[in-house]
Amino acid sequence: MSTDQPVTVEVGLGDRAYDILxxxxxxxxxxxxxxxxxxxxxxxxxxxxxxxxxxxDTLKAGLEKGGIQPTVITMPPGEKTKSFAHxxxxxDGILAARLERGDVVIALGGGVIGDLTGFAAGIxxxxxxxxxxxxxxxxxxDSSVGGKTGINSPRGKNLVGVFLQPxxxxxxxxxxxxxxVREFRAGYAELAKYGLIDRPDLFAWLEANWEKVFAGGPERxxxxxxxxxAKADVVARDEFETGDRALLNLGHTFGHAxxxxxxxxxxxxxxxxGVAIGMALAHRFSSRLNLASxxxxxxxxxxxxxxxxxxxxxxxPGDLPDAEALLAFITQDKKVSRGALTFILTRGVGQAFxxxxxxxxxxxxxxxxxxxxxxxxx
Amino acid sequence: MSTDQPVTVEVGLGDRAYDILxxxxxxxxxxxxxxxxxxxxxxxxxxxxxxxxxxxDTLKAGLEKGGIQPTVITMPPGEKTKSFAHxxxxxDGILAARLERGDVVIALGGGVIGDLTGFAAGIxxxxxxxxxxxxxxxxxxDSSVGGKTGINSPRGKNLVGVFLQPxxxxxxxxxxxxxxVREFRAGYAELAKYGLIDRPDLFAWLEANWEKVFAGGPERxxxxxxxxxAKADVVARDEFETGDRALLNLGHTFGHAxxxxxxxxxxxxxxxxGVAIGMALAHRFSSRLNLASxxxxxxxxxxxxxxxxxxxxxxxPGDLPDAEALLAFITQDKKVSRGALTFILTRGVGQAFxxxxxxxxxxxxxxxxxxxxxxxxx
Ligand SMILES: NC(=O)c1ccc[n+]([C@@H]2O[C@H](COP(=O)([O-])OP(=O)(O)OC[C@H]3O[C@@H](n4cnc5c(N)ncnc54)[C@H](O)[C@@H]3O)[C@@H](O)[C@H]2O)c1
Ligand SMILES: NC(=O)c1ccc[n+]([C@@H]2O[C@H](COP(=O)([O-])OP(=O)(O)OC[C@H]3O[C@@H](n4cnc5c(N)ncnc54)[C@H](O)[C@@H]3O)[C@@H](O)[C@H]2O)c1
Ligand SMILES: [Zn+2]
Ligand SMILES: [Zn+2]
Numbered sequence: 001m002s003t004d005q006p007v008t009v010e011v012g013l014g015d016r017a018y019d020i021l022x023x024x025x026x027x028x029x030x031x032x033x034x035x036x037x038x039x040x041x042x043x044x045x046x047x048x049x050x051x052x053x054x055x056x057d058t059l060k061a062g063l064e065k066g067g068i069q070p071t072v073i074t075m076p077p078g079e080k081t082k083s084f085a086h087x088x089x090x091x092d093g094i095l096a097a098r099l100e101r102g103d104v105v106i107a108l109g110g111g112v113i114g115d116l117t118g119f120a121a122g123i124x125x126x127x128x129x130x131x132x133x134x135x136x137x138x139x140x141x142d143s144s145v146g147g148k149t150g151i152n153s154p155r156g157k158n159l160v161g162v163f164l165q166p167x168x169x170x171x172x173x174x175x176x177x178x179x180x181v182r183e184f185r186a187g188y189a190e191l192a193k194y195g196l197i198d199r200p201d202l203f204a205w206l207e208a209n210w211e212k213v214f215a216g217g218p219e220r221x222x223x224x225x226x227x228x229x230a231k232a233d234v235v236a237r238d239e240f241e242t243g244d245r246a247l248l249n250l251g252h253t254f255g256h257a258x259x260x261x262x263x264x265x266x267x268x269x270x271x272x273x274g275v276a277i278g279m280a281l282a283h284r285f286s287s288r289l290n291l292a293s294x295x296x297x298x299x300x301x302x303x304x305x306x307x308x309x310x311x312x313x314x315x316x317p318g319d320l321p322d323a324e325a326l327l328a329f330i331t332q333d334k335k336v337s338r339g340a341l342t343f344i345l346t347r348g349v350g351q352a353f354x355x356x357x358x359x360x361x362x363x364x365x366x367x368x369x370x371x372x373x374x375x376x377x378x
Numbered sequence: 379m380s381t382d383q384p385v386t387v388e389v390g391l392g393d394r395a396y397d398i399l400x401x402x403x404x405x406x407x408x409x410x411x412x413x414x415x416x417x418x419x420x421x422x423x424x425x426x427x428x429x430x431x432x433x434x435d436t437l438k439a440g441l442e443k444g445g446i447q448p449t450v451i452t453m454p455p456g457e458k459t460k461s462f463a464h465x466x467x468x469x470d471g472i473l474a475a476r477l478e479r480g481d482v483v484i485a486l487g488g489g490v491i492g493d494l495t496g497f498a499a500g501i502x503x504x505x506x507x508x509x510x511x512x513x514x515x516x517x518x519x520d521s522s523v524g525g526k527t528g529i530n531s532p533r534g535k536n537l538v539g540v541f542l543q544p545x546x547x548x549x550x551x552x553x554x555x556x557x558x559v560r561e562f563r564a565g566y567a568e569l570a571k572y573g574l575i576d577r578p579d580l581f582a583w584l585e586a587n588w589e590k591v592f593a594g595g596p597e598r599x600x601x602x603x604x605x606x607x608a609k610a611d612v613v614a615r616d617e618f619e620t621g622d623r624a625l626l627n628l629g630h631t632f633g634h635a636x637x638x639x640x641x642x643x644x645x646x647x648x649x650x651x652g653v654a655i656g657m658a659l660a661h662r663f664s665s666r667l668n669l670a671s672x673x674x675x676x677x678x679x680x681x682x683x684x685x686x687x688x689x690x691x692x693x694x695p696g697d698l699p700d701a702e703a704l705l706a707f708i709t710q711d712k713k714v715s716r717g718a719l720t721f722i723l724t725r726g727v728g729q730a731f732x733x734x735x736x737x738x739x740x741x742x743x744x745x746x747x748x749x750x751x752x753x754x755x756x
Contacts, residue, residue, distance in 0.1 A: 088462045091531065123538050126541055153469065153473055155470070159503060160503075162501055
């Protein structure tokens with residue numbers, strides 16, 4: 001374990017401002033960092049079975065150093081855990097521990113645990129203190145920052161939740177060493193996303209340095225910190241997603257449709273993989289609409305492919321529903337404003353923008369073209 | 379139906395400020411009032427079977443005049459509806475109607491429907507627009523104002539929820555004519571509460587005018603408006619209940635314990651009745667602690683008794699658990715701060731205050747004294 005000083009990224013949200021600490025060995029410093037900010041607090045830790053097996057003992061030791069003996073609530077791993085039933089179980093676990101409003105609920109896990117736990121912390125006693133200890137790359141660069149929490153509904157992903165800013169985020173870069181590489185890659189898609197939205201230099205840096213990010217050198221912490229800064233910037237501009245924050249949905253409209261089309265079956269497609277394919281499609285679609293050069297789309301596809309991410313629909317194992325069915329998943333998506341289709345499109349790498357009133361017919365013919373069946377047939 | 383101009387009470391909460399309109403015939407003006415504030419909105423109405431039978435058609439006609447054709451979601455009546463299962467059903471009904479974040483969810487009903495619906499509106503898509511149309515006296519003077527929403531947990535009442543300020547409250551005084559008198563009385567307890575907290579003139583006015591408030595003359599609207607002003611004042615001072623707002627819990631610590639002790643069985647005790655007994659007990663307990671004169675306690679008991687409200691434990695039909703068990707319900711109550719008992723006590727009518735560190739032993743011996751069993755025995 002390294003004793004390097006962590007990098008601090010401040011999320012500037014007035015009286016809801018908080019720090020993100022990024023570095024190695026942070027699990028062992030959790031008690032100190034939390035009790036410094038919330039003196040005398042009691043705590044519940046919510047985690048999943050995989051993460052508990054790898055990191056719970058370390059976190060407990062770290063909390064113990066700050067005088068905190070947490071109640072632990074362990075959920076099954078996987079996207080299906082973001083449900084009303086598991087929300088109710090976490091809420092009950094927190095209440096059973098007799099925690100009060102001033103106590104803290106800690107999420108130790110990936111985006112699933114972070115989203116579920118944040119939602120529970122936001123509604124028990126109408127809002128408790130919340131700390132994120134993200135353990136997947138996706139959670140470190142994306143879901144743990146920004147205050148969106150929630151669960152899925154049978155009618156769509158992330159349709160139910162609250163905004164709740166954490167008091168602190170501890171991104172321990174070392175815990176990523178136990179993350180399956182497929183999950184690491186999926187998180188990498190969200191990291192690359194910030195480059196594609198409005199940081200072309202970051203994207204170019206990643207093209208040159210991605211192998212070091214995967215290997216775990218100082219470049220890993222550097223990349224995560226840069227991603228947190230990028231997300232914190234957008235969130236500070238638009239905390240409640242009434243405008244600009246929608247840019248973070250680059251790749252997500254297509255991505256969510258593909259996740260729905262594969263019944264959220266992680267064996268076929270995990271969220272970040274859907275985002276990777278979605279980003280490639282968003283670039284290709286923008287080029288087809290003559291908004292961006294096809295070279296940019298090709299560059300994005302090449303990089304995703306180099307890191308081993310899926311980038312086209314045919315990279316998904318098994319059959320997909322046809323283009324019409326995929327469009328239906330898209331129009332059910334929450335980013336539909338009064339019936340018109342809203343997409344994040346781009347003028348090139350680092351030049352994404354919010355496009356309202358994208359004609360459904362254009363989307364449909366693009367989906368037909370990009371569909372594996374027509375590709376094979378064509 | 380009267381065409382009097384409604385009274386407007388403004389709730390001053392900065393960018394979350396909103397109006398409470400109080401008067402007769404407001405259901406028929408709902409469409410106009412809502413579409414003026416939220417042009418082009420679509421709507422879901424959540425109600426219960428009793429209220430739907432008496433008032434849904436009128437509200438639909440009123441919404442229609444504003445061009446709004448709502449989706450209606452009807453729940454069973456009663457406190458048990460404030461549960462995770464019903465929350466999930468309301469959330470699903472709103473999503474099934476394909477409402478978006480800018481659309482509105484309307485609660486038409488008493489406090490149960492208002493609390494449940496507000497919670498659902500607060501979490502669908504992380505927050506939609508919300509309008510309260512309270513139809514019980516309790517909801518008009520209390521639960522519809524202030525932004526607290528929520529459901530019950532098997533571990534206690536109102537332990538799960540969010541703060542969500544409505545965009546508008548329409549308190550139609552005429553709808554109260556169909557309210558069972560027992561429910562009207564229960565709401566009256568919360569109305570009298572504002573007098574007991576810090577408005578001694580209001581309490582004296584109610585002692586003189588309560589029969590007119592029950593009968594439905596202009597005094598009814600006047601009393602409701604005064605109550606809304608009282609609550610709005612406290613809420614504007616302390617929106618998220620970190621201090622003063624706790625004064626509104628006068629009578630509620632004992633009240634909640636009695637509700638729990640009677641298994642929330644409305645046939646034995648409804649919320650406002652529990653509050654009535656709780657207020658009388660809080661005054662008597664304050665007098666026993668030499669904080670207030672016993673004359674004030676007697677005055678409160680006399681008024682509650684005059685309007686036909688229960689005011690002592692022996693007024694509850696059936697057996698109650700013993701004093702020790704009642705105390706256990708109190709210490710489970712969420713108004714326990716780090717193990718110490720917090721009570722709202724009083725120095726006399728209109729002089730309530732927040733008392734921290736009330737010794738549990740004092741509460742216990744007071745409960746023993748006040749308990750029907752020891753009263754009979756003594
Ligand atoms: N709130 C937001 O703003 C936001 C943003 C993006 C994504 N999300 C959500 O995040 C979720 C995806 O997050 P995720 O990819 O982290 O999924 P996840 O939480 O399911 O984690 C992926 C897998 O990795 C395992 N895991 C996590 N950390 C580990 C570690 N250090 N060692 C070993 N195994 C580990 C988990 O048990 C799980 O099996 C989705 O539900 C998505 O909707 C939310
Ligand atoms: N959110 C808050 O700040 C707050 C404050 C106080 C109380 N509350 C909550 O409010 C609830 C109690 O509210 P309530 O007393 O209105 O209960 P309720 O909603 O159950 O209504 C009482 C009964 O009256 C019926 N009813 C309501 N309006 C009617 C009408 N106009 N005509 C005929 N029948 C009608 C209902 O169907 C129900 O049977 C409790 O759950 C309590 O926790 C919340
Ligand atoms: Zn994502
Ligand atoms: Zn009450």
